[in-house]
Structure formats: C-alpha cells, structure tokens
Amino acid sequence: MTDAPLLSIKGASKRFGAVTALEDVSLEVGGGEFFALLGPSGCGKTTLMRLVAGFETLDSGRVEIAGADMSGAPPHRRPVNLMFQSYALFPHLSVFENIAFGLRRQGAGKTEIAARVAELLQIVRLEGVETRRPDQLSGGQRQRVALARALAPRPRLLLLDEPLGALDRQLREETQFQIKEIQRRLKTSFVVVTHDQDEALVMADRIAVMRAGRIEQIGAPAEVYERPATRFVASFIGQMNFLEGHMESGAFVGPFGRLPAGDDGLEDGAKAVLAIRPERLAIAPASEAAEGLRGVIEDVAFRGETTHFRLRLSGGETLRVSRGADGGRSFSIGDAARVSFPPSAARLFASE
Amino acid sequence: MNAARLARLGALVAGFVFLYGPIVILATMSFNASRLVTVWGGFSTKWYAALFHDEQMLRAAQISLAAAALSALIATINGLLAALALARFGAFRTRALFAGSIYAPLVMPEVVLGLGLLLVFVAFGVERGFLTLVLAHASFTMCFATVMIHAALKGCDRTLEEAAMDLGATPVRAFALVTLPLIAPSVVSAYLLAFIISLDDLVIASFATGPGATTLPMRIYSQVRLGVSPEVNAISTLLLGFVAAALGLSALITRGRAEGGGAG
Amino acid sequence: MPESGKRRKLTRGEMLVIAAPYAWIALFFLAPFALIVKISLSQPAQTRPPYEPVLDLANGVAGLFEKLSQFGLGAYRGLAEDNLYLDSYLSSLTIAGVATLICLIVAYPFALAIARAPRRLRPILIGFAVAPFWTSFLIRVYAWIALLKDEGLINHALMALGLIDAPLPMFATSGAVVVGIVYSYLPFMLLPLYAAIEGQDASLREAAADLGATPLQVFLHVTLPLSRRGIVAGALLVFIPAVGEFVIPDLLGGSDTLMIGRTLWNDFFANRDWPAASAAAVALLALLLFPILLYERAQLREDAR
Numbered sequence: 001m002t003d004a005p006l007l008s009i010k011g012a013s014k015r016f017g018a019v020t021a022l023e024d025v026s027l028e029v030g031g032g033e034f035f036a037l038l039g040p041s042g043c044g045k046t047t048l049m050r051l052v053a054g055f056e057t058l059d060s061g062r063v064e065i066a067g068a069d070m071s072g073a074p075p076h077r078r079p080v081n082l083m084f085q086s087y088a089l090f091p092h093l094s095v096f097e098n099i100a101f102g103l104r105r106q107g108a109g110k111t112e113i114a115a116r117v118a119e120l121l122q123i124v125r126l127e128g129v130e131t132r133r134p135d136q137l138s139g140g141q142r143q144r145v146a147l148a149r150a151l152a153p154r155p156r157l158l159l160l161d162e163p164l165g166a167l168d169r170q171l172r173e174e175t176q177f178q179i180k181e182i183q184r185r186l187k188t189s190f191v192v193v194t195h196d197q198d199e200a201l202v203m204a205d206r207i208a209v210m211r212a213g214r215i216e217q218i219g220a221p222a223e224v225y226e227r228p229a230t231r232f233v234a235s236f237i238g239q240m241n242f243l244e245g246h247m248e249s250g251a252f253v254g255p256f257g258r259l260p261a262g263d264d265g266l267e268d269g270a271k272a273v274l275a276i277r278p279e280r281l282a283i284a285p286a287s288e289a290a291e292g293l294r295g296v297i298e299d300v301a302f303r304g305e306t307t308h309f310r311l312r313l314s315g316g317e318t319l320r321v322s323r324g325a326d327g328g329r330s331f332s333i334g335d336a337a338r339v340s341f342p343p344s345a346a347r348l349f350a351s352e
Numbered sequence: 353m354n355a356a357r358l359a360r361l362g363a364l365v366a367g368f369v370f371l372y373g374p375i376v377i378l379a380t381m382s383f384n385a386s387r388l389v390t391v392w393g394g395f396s397t398k399w400y401a402a403l404f405h406d407e408q409m410l411r412a413a414q415i416s417l418a419a420a421a422l423s424a425l426i427a428t429i430n431g432l433l434a435a436l437a438l439a440r441f442g443a444f445r446t447r448a449l450f451a452g453s454i455y456a457p458l459v460m461p462e463v464v465l466g467l468g469l470l471l472v473f474v475a476f477g478v479e480r481g482f483l484t485l486v487l488a489h490a491s492f493t494m495c496f497a498t499v500m501i502h503a504a505l506k507g508c509d510r511t512l513e514e515a516a517m518d519l520g521a522t523p524v525r526a527f528a529l530v531t532l533p534l535i536a537p538s539v540v541s542a543y544l545l546a547f548i549i550s551l552d553d554l555v556i557a558s559f560a561t562g563p564g565a566t567t568l569p570m571r572i573y574s575q576v577r578l579g580v581s582p583e584v585n586a587i588s589t590l591l592l593g594f595v596a597a598a599l600g601l602s603a604l605i606t607r608g609r610a611e612g613g614g615a616g
Numbered sequence: 617m618p619e620s621g622k623r624r625k626l627t628r629g630e631m632l633v634i635a636a637p638y639a640w641i642a643l644f645f646l647a648p649f650a651l652i653v654k655i656s657l658s659q660p661a662q663t664r665p666p667y668e669p670v671l672d673l674a675n676g677v678a679g680l681f682e683k684l685s686q687f688g689l690g691a692y693r694g695l696a697e698d699n700l701y702l703d704s705y706l707s708s709l710t711i712a713g714v715a716t717l718i719c720l721i722v723a724y725p726f727a728l729a730i731a732r733a734p735r736r737l738r739p740i741l742i743g744f745a746v747a748p749f750w751t752s753f754l755i756r757v758y759a760w761i762a763l764l765k766d767e768g769l770i771n772h773a774l775m776a777l778g779l780i781d782a783p784l785p786m787f788a789t790s791g792a793v794v795v796g797i798v799y800s801y802l803p804f805m806l807l808p809l810y811a812a813i814e815g816q817d818a819s820l821r822e823a824a825a826d827l828g829a830t831p832l833q834v835f836l837h838v839t840l841p842l843s844r845r846g847i848v849a850g851a852l853l854v855f856i857p858a859v860g861e862f863v864i865p866d867l868l869g870g871s872d873t874l875m876i877g878r879t880l881w882n883d884f885f886a887n888r889d890w891p892a893a894s895a896a897a898v899a900l901l902a903l904l905l906f907p908i909l910l911y912e913r914a915q916l917r918e919d920a921r
Contacts, residue, residue, distance in 0.1 A: 055825075076828045076829055076830055081826055081827065082826045088819040089823075091820075101824065101837070105827060150827075360725075363729035370799070372748070375751070389769055433633050433636055433637045437630070444623065444625070447623070451915075454637075461857060463897070467884065467897050471652060488644070524629075551752075552751075554753075554754050558885075572755070572758075573754060576761070576867060577867070592751050
C-alpha cells in the first residue's frame with residue numbers, strides 16, 4: 001500500500017456568504033479506520049462531509065483521496081459514498097433497485113448485481129424485502145437499506161451523516177454495534193458525522209471534535225475523554241465539573257482553597273479553569289475524611305448503576321459527583337461531605 | 353455546474369419570451385398608427401379613441417361586466433358551500449358524484465358544457481338572454497371557485513373552530529367568526545377568478561345567450577374572424593391591463609394574508 | 617388517512633349547506649348531460665327547437681310506441697357514415713396528441729428551470745409563468761394571427777433576414793393550431809410539472825450522483841421518474857380540453873383543419889342540426905371518458921389527502 005492516507009484534508013476553508021462554515025481544517029483518515037466528526041449542530045461537520053463527497057467546493061485548501069486531488073471532481077467520479085441522514089432512498093425504486101443503483105452505474109452485469117445485492121442484504125441482515133418499496137419499510141429497515149446501498153459500489157470511503165439520528169433509542173444502541181461490526185468486517189474506512197458523543201465514543205477509532213468551523217481536537221475516544229485539549233471539548237464530551245480560579249506558584253487556587261496542579265503551561269497569576277469528571281471524585285463523609293474539598297450534599301439522584309450527588313462547596317460552587325453502585329456509604333441531603341481526587345485526574349485550562 | 357446553470361437560465365428566458373412575446377407585440381400594435389403589423393406608423397391612441405365611439409363594443413362590454421359581476425357572486429356563494437361540504441363533511445354518501453361533478457367542468461370541452469346548458473334552457477322554455485348567460489357562467493365558474501376555497505379550507509386549522517365551539521359558539525357562529533375571516537382572502541380571490549373567467553368566455557356565452565345580450569368576447573370574435581384589426585388590438589390591450597390589475601390585486605390580498613398569518 | 621368504504625348519511629345541518637350547490641350541479645351539470653344524450657337520440661326537424669322529442673306522452677301510449685319505433689341512432693349513424701366526423705375525430709386526436717407532446721417538451725425544461733431557481737424566486741417565477749392563463753384566451757390566440765400570417769411578423773422577419781424568399785404558409789394550417797394549443801395550454805402543463813419537480817427531495821439527486829450517476833443519468837433515473845405524476849396530470853390537462861377545442865382551430869386553422877369541437881359548433885350554429893351536434897358531444901365525451909376518469913381519479917385522490 002502507498003504511504004498516502006486514504007483521506008487527507010489540508011487547510012480547508014469554506015464560507016457561505018457571511019457565515020464561516022470551515023476555517024483551516026486539516027485531518028487525515030487512514031485505510032480501514034472508523035473516524036467520527038463530532039460537534040454541535042452548525043459546527044461545520046456536515047459541510048466538511050459534503051466537501052469530501054463532492055457536493056460543495058472549497059474556497060481554499062484541498063481534499064485528497066488515496067493521494068489523488070479531488071478538486072473539480074464531481075460526486076459521481078469520487079470513490080466515496082454517502083449514507084444520507086434522511087437516507088434519500090429512491091421512492092420509485094424497490095429495495096433491490098435502490099441497492100443496485102450504484103452497481104448499475106458502474107455497468108455491472110445482471111448476475112453480479114444480483115449476487116452483490118444478496119450479499120449486502122445479508123450483511124445488513126435484511127433478507128426478504130428486495131421487492132418492497134421504501135415506504136413499505138420501517139425506519140430501522142430503511143436505515144439498513146441506505147447503508148447497503150452506499151456500500152454496494154465498494155467505496156474506498158463511506159461517509160455516514162447522522163446514521164442513527166432517525167432511530168429510536170433502543171434501536172440506536174443496537175445499530176451502533178452492528179455498524180461497527182460491519183465496518184470491521186469490510187475494512188472500509190468509515191467517516192461518521194454525529195452530534196451525539198455516545199455514538200462517536202462507542203463506534204469510532206478516532207474522533208475529531210469540531211466547533212464553529214474549526215477542529216478542536218483529534219484523538220482516540222479515551223484520549224479525547226480523558227485528556228480534552230480545550231475547555232469546549234471537556235464540556236462537550238461527557239459530564240464535567242468546572243472550577244474557576246487562578247494559578248499561584250504551581251498550584252491552582254480557588255475560593256475553596258489550594259489544589260496541587262501538574263504542569264499545564266499556565267503562568268503564575270493566570271486565570272484558569274479546573275475540569276474534573278464526576279466519576280473521578282472520591283466522596284466521603286466529612287467526619288471520616290481529613291483531606292479534600294468540603295461541602296454539603298444538596299441533591300441525591302439514584303440512577304441504578306450509578307448514584308449522583310450534587311455537592312455545594314463552602315465557596316458557593318457546586319460539584320457533581322457520581323459513584324458506582326458498590327461505592328459504599330450512602331448520603332442524605334444536608335450531610336456534610338468531602339471530595340478528593342488525584343491531581344492527574346484533573347485538567348487545567350486557561351480561562352477564556 | 354455552470355453549463356447547467358446557463359442552460360436553466362436559457363430555458364427561463366426562452367419560456368418567458370414565448371409566453372409574453374405575443375402579448376407584448378399585441379399591446380405594442382394597439383399604439384401603432386399604421387394598420388399593418390409590419391409597419392410602425394408612429395405612436396397613436398386613435399384606435400382607443402375609435403373604440404370609445406363604438407357603441408356596439410361599449411354595450412357588449414357593459415353586458416359582459418354585469419354578467420361577470422353577477423355570475424361570479426353566485427359562483428362564489430355556491431363554491432363556498434360546496435368547498436365546505438368537500439372539506440368538512442368527510443366521506444358522505446354520493447361524495448364521489450358530488451366531487452366529480454364539481455371538478456369535471458375544469459377539463460370538460462367548453463362546446464359540450466355550452467351545448468348542454470343551452471339544451472336545459474330550451475327544455476325549461478327559458479328565453480335565452482342575459483339571465484341564461486348569468487346562470488350558465490355561474491355554473492361554469494363555480495368549479496374554479498370551489499377548488500380555490502377548498503384549498504384554503506384545507507389549510508385552515510380546524511382546532512381554532514373547535515376552540516370557539518368549546519368556548520360556547522354554535523357551529524355556524526364558530527365558522528362565521530373564526531374560519532370565514534381566515535379564508536376571506538381566498539373567497540375574494542375566488543370571486544375575482546370567477547369574474548375573470550366569465551369576462552373571458554366566448555364558447556359558453558355563445559350557446560347560452562340570446563340576441564339581446566351579446567358579450568364582449570363574442571363581439572371581439574366576430575371582428576377577429578375578419579382578420580387582425582387595430583381596434584381589436586386596443587380592446588385586447590385594455591382587457592389585458594384589466595386582468596393584470598385584477599391579478600395584482602389578488603396577489604396583494606394573498607400576500608397580505610400571508611404576512612398577517614406570519615405576524616399572528 | 618381517508619376511511620375507505622365507509623359512507624355516512626349527512627346530518628340535517630350539513631344537508632342545508634350542501635343543498636344549494638347540489639341542486640345547482642344537478643340542474644346545470646347533470647341535467648345537461650342527460651339532455652345531450654336524449655337529443656342525440658332524436659331526429660332533426662325544421663322546428664323550434666329543431667329536434668323531435670324522443671319521449672312525449674302528450675300523444676298517449678300509441679304516440680309513445682310510434683316514437684319508440686322512430687327512436688333512432690340516426691344521428692350516430694350519421695357520425696359513423698359521414699367521413700367528415702370520422703376525420704374530425706382522428707384529426708382532433710392527432711392535433712391534440714401532437715400538441716400535448718410538444719407542450720410537454722417545451723414545458724419540462726421551463727418547469728425544471730423554475731423549480732431549480734433560488735427558493736425565494738420560485739413563487740414569483742411560477743406566478744409570472746402562469747399569469748397569462750388568466751388573460752383572455754381569445755386574445756392570446758388572436759395575438760398569434762399577427763405573428764403567423766403570410767404578411768405577419770415572423771415571415772416579415774425571416775424575409776428581412778434573407779432566410780426565405782417567399783412567406784412560409786404558417787397561418788391557417790394544422791401546425792398553427794398546434795402552436796396555438798401549446799401556447800394557450802402551457803400553464804396547465806407547467807403547474808403540475810413544477811409541483812412535481814419542486815417537491816422532490818434534493819438529497820435524492822445527490823444520492824444518485826454520489827452512487828456514480830452522471831448528471832444525465834440523475835435526470836433520467838431520478839428526476840424524470842419522480843415527476844411522472846406531474847407529467848400525467850399535465851398531459852391530461854392539456855389533451856382533454858385540446859381535443860374539444862373550438863376557438864383555436866377556428867381562428868388559426870385552415871378550412872381543412874378539422875377538429876370535433878369546431879364540427880360540433882358548425883352543426884349547431886350553421887347547420888342547426890341539434891341531434892347531430894349532441895351526438896358529436898356524446899361521442900366526444902366517450903372519446904375523452906378514459907382520460908377524464910383518469911383525471912377525476914387523480915383529483916379525488918388529491919382531494920382525499
């Protein structure tokens with residue numbers, strides 16, 4: 001194989017009138033990789049995907065697929081297929097013809113098409129509906145037909161625009177794993193666009209978190225979760241507590257007191273924000289713990305596998321704390337408690 | 353990408369030239385001092401002046417306007433009731449016959465409608481004249497009025513009326529106080545539409561009317577059969593202007609409603 | 617969802633509402649058809665009205681039997697035997713068919729261009745495209761005389777450009793009638809086509825392109841088949857009235873341009889043969905029955921939504 005990544009985007013910028021959709025975006029997706037573009041609506045992730053598919057043109061920068069420059073290449077000449085958020089199934093064609101559409105455009109023979117369609121229906125576990133029209137299918141079935149149709153022409157890269165967005169919750173979780181499994185089996189590169197962090201964390205090998213047309217961080221799910229590069233990433237993915245304060249001789253100082261801090265490149269006296277995940281906080285009754293931030297339990301929410309507490313610190317800030325089911329002693333509202341955490345569990349960001 | 357856009361622009365320009373070219377040429381000719389279409393004899397309004405001295409033409413115009421005003425009124429009232437039945441009564445017995453009879457005149461050849469109406473008048477022994485003209489036009493334009501009002505009623509939020517009834521209004525009052533004001537612009541548009549169609553009709557009028565009530569299109573037709581004439585160009589231009597004004601008015605009313613709806 | 621099959625009785629209040637339009641339809645739409653059929657079965661006569669009634673009980677039962685023996689398909693036999701009628705039917709169908717096809721070919725790119733214009737402009741463009749429909753039909757047909765005549769504008773322009781030496785005989789031909797029909801009925805074709813194209817989800821075209829379809833293939837495999845309903849509706853809306861058209865063949869056609877609407881008109885006004893005219897009307901309706909039923913079904917389906 002060549003050294004060139006399958007998909008390479010370099011310095012991509014795009015404006016719609018006065019709105020900046022993408023600003024100097026660069027990323028690479030390798031062969032066989034499951035990549036996720038994650039961000040709130042309007043962050044530019046859909047524009048980026050449409051650029052790759054060929055439905056938008058860049059103002060500046062370039063898109064390369066397998067080393068070949070794609071500028072000027074219309075959608076039908078790109079080795080990329082897109083699974084549309086609305087599925088965009090052809091209402092006048094049967095399931096079979098929908099899946100065969102791309103194969104026919106490639107000039108495939110009759111037997112080849114029949115075999116490929118059957119294979120794909122088996123892959124997405126949807127045999128026996130070949131003759132039906134899209135409007136005779138359930139939402140989940142339509143989603144699979146859309147996936148099969150996009151996979152049929154054997155694209156080098158499959159783009160999935162909010163693939164689970166139209167499904168109900170239970171079906172969504174099930175389908176996440178199925179898509180992941182299909183991707184592993186086919187070894188095709190997948191790029192999924194989603195606003196749902198769970199989807200990205202569960203399915204992707206790597207995630208690019210986007211905000212306002214820029215990429216904030218690219219990394220593996222665990223990396224993005226554990227070591228968010230920016231305050232936005234920290235707040236967008238998972239639950240996060242933020243404490244305002246400033247730096248003072250290598251320590252983070254807030255109204256609640258001093259916390260030792262690692263080396264985060266922040267200067268003395270700089271305003272800073274400390275981010276800590278609820279599950280990384282250890283909570284103990286105030287009477288039993290000598291160390292940690294002291295506060296009063298304001299709310300207790302039992303959620304089955306975890307229990308969540310809201311703790312008001314003496315300085316007035318609130319912290320969310322979550323604890324596994326076997327976390328020991330229970331608390332009631334009004335109890336005094338202390339929370340502590342290892343310095344390595346917290347991240348420090350400069351105040352914005 | 354750009355070639356496609358250029359092709360679409362070309363289609364637009366060609367389409368509008370085809371649609372408006374003949375009309376614009378006709379209107380221009382009405383101001384031509386020369387009788388010949390191919391010779392521009394200078395700007396003149398003399399054909400318009402001649403028109404206003406053509407007693408027969410003026411009389412025909414009067415009859416056409418009166419017949420249009422009356423028949424459109426009847427058609428709108430009938431159309432409102434029919435649209436109400438179609439929009440609100442659900443699947444009642446004979447609905448298919450009723451709806452079919454309402455929509456059929458939209459595509460029925462006019463010669464057939466005209467002949468049929470004439471036969472009814474003869475069968476009932478009604479002397480043909482202004483009255484039969486109005487009756488015929490009211491029947492013929494009713495389908496257009498129904499379609500228009502029906503569309504407005506279908507777009508109307510039924511729960512508003514239900515809310516009024518819940519607050520103690522009788523069904524009739526609820527309709528009159530809530531729905532009718534909402535669809536009023538469409539009712540006015542339906543009236544204008546029926547009026548314009550009646551004003552324009554030649555075929556049905558020819559069957560339905562009598563010697564005493566010759567309409568404007570009939571008068572124009574008898575002159576047109578003799579060939580192109582500047583007087584006909586002039587009256588045609590006046591009619592085109594009249595319809596353009598009515599259309600503009602209708603568009604203004606509809607837009608006013610759209611904006612009012614947006615604000616409310 | 618329309619509840620199918622269930623037909624309910626009208627309440628008293630509803631009957632009050634529907635009574636007037638229903639009576640009107642019965643009197644001025646259904647009765648005329650019954651009369652047309654009835655008179656088409658009677659004999660022509662030099663009386664006023666110029667037909668012999670089929671059933672008239674004034675002469676008693678004997679008279680009734682006498683009439684019944686005369687009860688005739690004479691007018692229809694006339695239709696079948698007279699070449700004029702047969703020719704008019706065939707020629708009506710041909711002219712209307714050709715005009716409908718040309719109308720479709722002219723209207724489709726126009727409708728497509730409007731449907732793909734910036735969203736904000738679309739209602740304005742379609743409004744202007746349909747506006748001529750509201751202006752006088754007679755006047756719009758008349759406007760073409762000045763263009764098509766031997767000494768008309770088109771010939772004048774072509775000769776001035778040196779493209780032709782002698783005027784092309786365009787006026788008073790079947791071709792002129794076709795042009796007149798295409799021009800007059802273009803809005804009928806345009807509106808359903810526009811609605812069918814404009815309503816298409818743009819992502820379907822993108823999906824097709826994404827799956828490797830060239831722009832032409834996208835049109836052939838997605839846009840065109842998805843606008844089928846609009847094509848059918850538009851074709852019916854043009855074809856049906858065009859078959860029975862009177863004004864256009866009368867003003868733009870030659871004396872040899874036969875169309876059934878014109879023949880009916882002449883039977884009625886010139887020949888005063890009411891049974892023949894009625895028989896022509898019945899035959900015309902029979903001819904159009906299938907397309908009209910198709911159209912009605914589409915309307916009722918639309919209506920039920």
